[in-house]
Amino acid sequence: MRNKYLLALLSAFLLWFAWPPIPYTSPLLFIGFVPLLIAIEQVIRGDFAQKGRKVFLLSFVTGVAWNTASIYWVYNAMNAFLPAGASLMVALIPFCLGPLLMALAFRGYYALRKKRDIWISFIGLISFWIAYEYLHQTWDLSFPWMTLGNGFASLHQLVQWYEYTGVYGGTVWIWLVNILAFLIFWQYKMRVSAYPPSRLAIILVAIVLIPAGLSLWRYAQYEEHINPSEIVVVQPNIDPYHKFGSITPNQQLDILLDLSRQVAKPNTEFFVWPETAISSPNGINEEDFREYPAYQRIFEFLNAYRNGNVLSGIESYRIYPDQQSITARKYDEGVYIDHFNAAVLIDQSSKLEFYHKSKLVPGAEQLPFGEMLAFMKPLFAHFGGTTGGYGSQAEPSVFYSQSGIGAAPVICYESIWGNYVAKYIENGAQFIAIVTNDGWWSDTSGKDQHFQYARLRAIENRRWVVRSANTGISGFINQRGDVVQKSDWWVPAALSQEINLNEELTIYTRFKDLIAYVFLFTGLLSGILLFVPRTR
Template structure:
């Protein structure tokens, strides 16, 4: 079994090396699973006891090493807030849960192989894999960072057809190529010809070349409709661990205003500031925000820009007379309070729009599974959130300027959900404003991956990405996924860019993860086949 674990580790290495932000390595995803499939085939055909257990352990080893190598940076934030033991407990969500679900997909594949032919079994494997990815973006322990189709974020010229399929199209593409290469290799190694090698080679060539050709053609031919809007993004570079220590909220606001003025032409329509840019040690009461000095200063600042709007992250709260949401906590007798990681739109009228982050980070911003996990509230409270978790809203909302421009206020973690971001566009957003704070992870690949993933949202919806990071990478990405401007790590910066607004809806925007829904159906059918006895 030692050689088989070496093959499993080889798969993990190939998948890690292919993952963003390592440049020009994405095509390695096409062979990343081949060594693992070879090891599993050797187990299936070999003289081993407990074959199902061995298949599970091999695939879990691949998933665990691959995940840990790609998202090691998650532990940086955990370790900053929690004791070592608690950090290891919370780390089970990103580091162990994903590999466990991956291993279950391969275990289901093995169960199908015992009863059905290899093609039907491979269909089950791909279906189980996509079911794992879909589950991992929808339940309370969601962490879709490692969705396989995300791996092409650094090679956006090859996946322009994501405007039809989204990232699940990339997942299917990667699996098809891996399976075909495995079949060709295995037949050559075993000197068998169950399936015509020439036929398989032709199918493999078509599966690789056709999508690439279509994508490159679409990339070179795509032209944006000219509909300009002037945008400024600000990166204040405030250490998130000292946000309420060495620098006051007024000083933070001074930095934002000064940086904005340095680059903003008079026709600037949106100033985009990062996650929690507007804050105070106790938060901002949304109902009384106009009474805060920060609001007065921003309102005065906008007088310099005739069509100006400030779209900013904000730490806010609301007070109720009764418990209006599951996350609202009793503050005093007859008084309940709900905290939000939010965004706000401030214009030159008296109108204020708030958006409450919906996709909350498990453990840090929400308690997974609500009351079922109530015994862990004291632990999660130390991870930067509140003991009851942040409040949220069920559906995204669009911020409209006085001139009618629709902006999608996407907060940090939400930008890795393709289907959720598409809902903003469907609701009328003409560009996507990502406000984030990637400084928690220090100078690691986490900030680079997060920036690269934004390119996928640009392609899926054909919208400009306007990205403002507190400490991370800020910048502009056009409708083809090209990075037009970006800031450096750990420097204060402000960038100004004329973008093109878009009102057209792509196929993906309208139908979202249609491919995933189809494979969920075939996954259900594959589960049924596990309990059906095949005819001889």
């Protein structure tokens, strides 16, 4: 079995080396699973006891090694907040839970192989894998960072067709090529030709080249409709670990306003500031925000810009006379309070628009599965969230300027949900504004991956992405997914860019993760086949 575990680790290495932010290596995803499939086939055909258990362990080893190498930076943030033992326990969510679900997909594949034709088993494998990815973006322990289709973020020219399928189309593409490559290799090695290798090779080449070729053609031919808007993004570079220790909220606002003025033009329409840029040690009361000095200063700042708006992250709260939400906590007798990681739009009228982050980080911003894990509240509180979790809103809302421009206020972690971002666009957003704070992860690949994934949101919806990150990377991404401007890491910066607004809806924006639903259905059928006796 030792050689088989080496093959499993080889798969992990190939998948990691192909993963963003490493440039130009994404095509290795096409063969990343081949060594693991070979190891599993050797188990299936070998003289072993407990074959299902061995298949599970092999795929689990691949998943753990691949995930750990790709998202090691998650532990950096956890370790900064928690004691070593506690951070190790919380790290099980991103490092082990995903690989566990991956291994279950392969275990289901093995169960199908015992009862059904190999092609039905491969359809089952793809379906079970997509079921894992879909579950991992919808339940309380969501972490869709490692969805396979995200792997092409650093070579976006090859996946312009994500405007039709989203990242799940990339997942299916990767799996089809891996399966065909495995079959060709295995038949050559075993000197059998149950399925003519030459025919399989032709199919493999077609499956690789046709989508890639069409994508490159679409990339070369795509032209943006000219509908300009002048935007400024600000990167204040405030250390998130000492936000209220070495600098006051008023000094933070000084930095944001000064940087904005440096690059602003008379026709600037949006100033985009990062996650929690507007804050105080106790948060901002949304009902009384107009009374805060920060609001008054921003309002006066906008007087110099005729159509100017400030779109900023904000730490806010609301007070209720009773418990109006499950996250609201009793603050005093007859008083309940709900905290939010939010965004706000401030213009030159008295109107204020707030959006409350919906996709909350498990552990840091919400307690997964509510009362079931209530005993872990003290642990999660140390991670930087509140013991009851942040409040949220169920659906995204679009910020509209006085001139009628619709902006999608996407907060940090939310930008890796293609279907959720598409809802903003469907609701009228003409560009995507990502406000984030990636400083928790330090100078690791986490910040680069997060920036690269934004390219996929641009392609899926054909919208410019305007990204303001507290410590970097901030920048502008056009409708093809090209990085037009970006800042350096850990430096104060302000960037100005004329973008093109877009009102057209792509196929993906309209139908979102339809391809995932198709494979969830085939996965259900595959699961049923596990319990249906095979007829001769």
